[in-house]
Amino acid sequence: MASPARRNQNRTDLLNPTTDPYPTVHALGTGALYGPPQPEHIVLILGVGPGLGLAIAQTFASYGYTTAIMSRTKSRLDAWAVELDKVARAARGTSSTAKEQPLSLGFACDVLDNGSIERAIGEAQAAWPDKKIGTAIYNASVRKRKPFLELPMDAMKDSVQASIFAGFTFLQTIIRSMKERNGTEGGNVLVTGATSSIRGREQFAAFAASKGGLRQMCQSVAREYGREGIHVAHVVVDGLIESDEAKSFFGFKDNQRFRDGTTLRPDEIAKNYLFLALQSPSTWTFELDLRPAKEHF
Numbered sequence: 538m539a540s541p542a543r544r545n546q547n548r549t550d551l552l553n554p555t556t557d558p559y560p561t562v563h564a565l566g567t568g569a570l571y572g573p574p575q576p577e578h579i580v581l582i583l584g585v586g587p588g589l590g591l592a593i594a595q596t597f598a599s600y601g602y603t604t605a606i607m608s609r610t611k612s613r614l615d616a617w618a619v620e621l622d623k624v625a626r627a628a629r630g631t632s633s634t635a636k637e638q639p640l641s642l643g644f645a646c647d648v649l650d651n652g653s654i655e656r657a658i659g660e661a662q663a664a665w666p667d668k669k670i671g672t673a674i675y676n677a678s679v680r681k682r683k684p685f686l687e688l689p690m691d692a693m694k695d696s697v698q699a700s701i702f703a704g705f706t707f708l709q710t711i712i713r714s715m716k717e718r719n720g721t722e723g724g725n726v727l728v729t730g731a732t733s734s735i736r737g738r739e740q741f742a743a744f745a746a747s748k749g750g751l752r753q754m755c756q757s758v759a760r761e762y763g764r765e766g767i768h769v770a771h772v773v774v775d776g777l778i779e780s781d782e783a784k785s786f787f788g789f790k791d792n793q794r795f796r797d798g799t800t801l802r803p804d805e806i807a808k809n810y811l812f813l814a815l816q817s818p819s820t821w822t823f824e825l826d827l828r829p830a831k832e833h834f
């Protein structure tokens with residue numbers, strides 16, 4: 538019969554008991570995010586527009602967390618950051634004074650430029666030198682829909698840049714920061730995928746190649762750094778996200794909306810990011826797939 542050490546190849550952790558008490562199991566939606574405690578915990582989101590990105594920021598701010606929001610349109614981010622600061626303060630039960638650090642800031646970043654990603658993450662860290670990036674969310678993408686033979690190489694390059702090269706830079710920069718600054722507290726890295734992450738639809742060759750590559754990279758990074766306390770998760774958003782852009786594409790009037798169960802609402806998706814970041818290292822999800830009830834899959 539194989540010795541315990543042999544039966545548990547590569548799992549010497551199972552052979553190393555502790556007498557520490559079990560951590561508390563909190564009721565769903567309560568308790569702190571995994572990672573540094575709330576006062577020190579920055580939730581950084583790259584790819585913040587009026588849809589999912591902003592909904593994610595609002596959800597984390599409503600639990601009192603500091604949010605660093607990033608995209609190309611700095612003026613829009615700055616206006617949202619003022620609101621997010623108020624939401625986070627209300628959740629904490631504190632009011633703002635001029636001297637205090639804001640609980641949200643916007644940072645200009647273009648994922649077509651890897652240097653800009655490193656710079657923006659560095660700026661966020663410098664803005665809150667006493668805090669740590671506890672949760673980082675990669676939500677940006679470039680999606681070009683075209684028949685394959687009409688797809689220009691530049692569209693292919695931009696899609697691959699925005700998901701694979703930018704995702705690579707983001708993951709490396711964030712994981713370095715978490716390893717250097719967070720110690721045993723660890724952190725969460727959540728990445729937004731799409732139907733194309735797992736199924737290449739017609740006319741989405743560039744998007745599918747890039748989202749599929751990003752997903753596989755996340756799997757690799759999750760396996761490598763999970764054991765070091767960094768929770769990497771990938772969210773497959775399998776359907777159309779409700780947005781003004783989507784409504785206008787379908788020719789809806791101002792007072793019209795999609796019927797329930799046909800599209801994904803950004804604030805409903807965002808709750809799942811919170812859920813992932815609340816998970817304890819006892820029970821981590823790598824991948825969630827989310828779709829409206831009426832989606833074909």
Ligand SMILES: NC(=O)c1ccc[n+]([C@@H]2O[C@H](COP(=O)([O-])OP(=O)(O)OC[C@H]3O[C@@H](n4cnc5c(N)ncnc54)[C@H](OP(=O)(O)O)[C@@H]3O)[C@@H](O)[C@H]2O)c1
Nearest residue numbers: 584586587588589590608609610647648676678731777778
């Ligand atoms: N929309 C859908 O139906 C759908 C469906 C499935 C999956 N998804 C995925 O969900 C995520 C968010 O989608 P969303 O449509 O809801 O968008 P969103 O969260 O409202 O905004 C994403 C933001 O990313 C920013 N962005 C775009 N290109 C960028 C660049 N080069 N550098 C930095 N930021 C950039 C844009 O803001 P700026 O213009 O200010 O840079 C954009 O508003 C994406 O990963 C997407 O692939 C979307």
